[in-house]
Amino acid sequence: MPELPEVETVKRGLSTLIVGKVIKITTVRQSPKSFPNSESSVNEFLLNAEVRSVRRRAKVLLIDLSTDYTLMVHLKMTGQLVFRGEKQAFGAGHPNDSLVGELPDKSTRVVITFTDGSHLFFNDQRKFGWMRLLPTEKIAYDTFMLKVGPEPLSDDLTSVEFAERFKRRVNTSIKAALLDQTVIAGVGNIYADESLWGAKIHPSTKVGLLQKKHLEKLYEEVRYVLNLAIEKGGSTDKNYVNAEGKKGSYIDFARVFRREGLPCSRCQTTIIKLKVAGRGTHICPYCQKEQTT
């Protein structure tokens, strides 16, 4: 599920919902995979801790605590972080835009209860996601954090640097390179397809065959698509929900993702689905012709 826009949406939601709250109880229902820290470290660094801030780096959420520990959370494909206030009747007539009913449910892995009686639920159907506690100062030295590429929406990332970073992957497809988190952070399968359509690049095209103008256009499109997706609250294909349990609406604005059989909005050619870099891939075969020389 969650790519950069979805994690950013959860981050913004949690920032207003849990900052300042104090953790009273944590219930781990599926350890150690979902939450590998020992019970003693959870007791020592999580209980009675106040939430200071919520950050995001790549697709990772960082919840900073007053104990100088940070709760790192990766939602992977089907993870959810859903907040419920004390008086919210669980599951009682939840609105149509909500995907989750009564909590905890079958997929709930961890429940964090705050002193005011509110709860944060970590749900994950496929169990790929995880959360773990780390001293805040050690986050930067985590193996993933050390190798992950720059934030694509950062003002610091110029189109020149963007293009530079792809040069070490000249012999692979542009789609595989976009999905490689060490090149650029945060792009996953949905926004890779959407950006490549915008830049009129076939996903199988070898990076080394792309001209400077192609990579400049891709840089613009990645930023445009990610910003639009954040504005729409992310994409809900199946499982994704924000911190309030509600769906995102980017899918309604998608140009190719999950639109096989429908006409391209630029040229009316029928959108097709193929497999590139081992992933389901959607293109307009007219707008996106593969470059082989």
Added chain:
DNA sequence: CACTTGACCTGTCCGC
């Protein structure tokens, strides 16, 4: 080192 493939899990959908 660059690159590809399979594994991790559960649920759902599609064809027989």
Added chain:
DNA sequence: TGCGGACAGGTCAAGT
């Protein structure tokens, strides 16, 4: 209906 297989938004380990 039931069953088997393919597939799903991410990452990592192991393979060539």
